[in-house]
Amino acid sequence: MNRFNQYRIYRQEAGNDGGDAGGGGAGGAGDGDGAGDGDGGDTTPNWMQSAPEDWRNQIAGEDEGKLKRLSRYADLGTFVDSSFQAHDKIRNGELSSGLPDNATEDQIKDWREANNVPVDGTYELSLEDGLELTDQDNKLIQSVFPVALAGNVNTETMSAITSAFLQGRNEQVNELMAQDGIDKQNSDQMLRDNWGGDYEVNTQMVNNLITRMLPSDQVEAFMTARDGETGKGVFNNPAIMQMFASIERELNPMSVIPNGGENSNTTAQEIIAEANKYQREGTSYPDGFEAKYDAALEYMAKNKG
Numbered sequence: 001m002n003r004f005n006q007y008r009i010y011r012q013e014a015g016n017d018g019g020d021a022g023g024g025g026a027g028g029a030g031d032g033d034g035a036g037d038g039d040g041g042d043t044t045p046n047w048m049q050s051a052p053e054d055w056r057n058q059i060a061g062e063d064e065g066k067l068k069r070l071s072r073y074a075d076l077g078t079f080v081d082s083s084f085q086a087h088d089k090i091r092n093g094e095l096s097s098g099l100p101d102n103a104t105e106d107q108i109k110d111w112r113e114a115n116n117v118p119v120d121g122t123y124e125l126s127l128e129d130g131l132e133l134t135d136q137d138n139k140l141i142q143s144v145f146p147v148a149l150a151g152n153v154n155t156e157t158m159s160a161i162t163s164a165f166l167q168g169r170n171e172q173v174n175e176l177m178a179q180d181g182i183d184k185q186n187s188d189q190m191l192r193d194n195w196g197g198d199y200e201v202n203t204q205m206v207n208n209l210i211t212r213m214l215p216s217d218q219v220e221a222f223m224t225a226r227d228g229e230t231g232k233g234v235f236n237n238p239a240i241m242q243m244f245a246s247i248e249r250e251l252n253p254m255s256v257i258p259n260g261g262e263n264s265n266t267t268a269q270e271i272i273a274e275a276n277k278y279q280r281e282g283t284s285y286p287d288g289f290e291a292k293y294d295a296a297l298e299y300m301a302k303n304k305g
Contacts, residue, residue: 268296
């Protein structure tokens with residue numbers, strides 16, 4: 001038998017003895033049980049009901065945010081009940097924003113201020129090192145702000161989402177540029193195989209055509225255009241290069257020669273005369289000269305016609 005049970009037995013025996021003694025002395029008026037039970041009832045007040053008026057201040061201390069939140073509760077009991085309800089929801093997977101149901105505008109504002117959600121919906125983003133928003137990026141991200149505010153997304157989370165977006169896009173651009181390099185090499189090899197010694201000449205003709213026909217501020221955009229279906233650079237397609245080279249030969253055969261388009265007639269005559277000299281001397285044409293000679297003959301034939 002442990003000490004606690006021994007103590008209970010001792011108390012019972014002492015109570016019985018007291019009862020007997022009381023009964024024998026006062027004419028039966030004192031049955032010992034009456035004196036020992038104390039049936040007057042417990043009149044001690046509930047300690048939460050006796051909480052001091054400044055219980056909110058004592059709990060919040062110097063934290064103004066906590067004090068604002070505590071001011072929403074009528075009494076300490078309501079606060080305790082709300083805390084248990086919140087704990088039960090978390091335990092059951094019923095997570096919430098922490099706002100009460102049917103929260104007022106003031107309650108929403110206070111909650112957002114306490115949780116670093118911009119009240120006016122303007123997020124001051126803090127991006128990871130090396131990341132920067134362009135003007136176009138800013139317009140795009142700002143269109144997302146109202147949605148983020150409606151979902152009570154805080155500034156830290158919005159910053160992390162934006163950084164992840166920029167990093168993902170940078171990786172996509174890097175992959176695209178690497179693929180452009182591969183496509184360019186493959187296209188150049190096919191054109192060299194097809195054009196042979198005229199590769200440099202024909203490539204220059206394509207550039208001459210585009211820079212002559214388009215405004216200067218649109219040349220780069222046109223030369224870096226992409227196929228809407230494959231996403232590949234348009235000018236990394238050998239067929240496109242061949243088409244533009246053929247068009248330029250038809251429009252201006254002397255385009256193959258530097259400044260040939262400006263003084264086509266004189267330049268063509270000079271090239272033909274030079275070719276005749278090589279022929280008389282039995283000297284081979286230098287590299288790239290034959291293409292110029294063909295262009296000069298073609299120009300002169302068209303001009304006479």
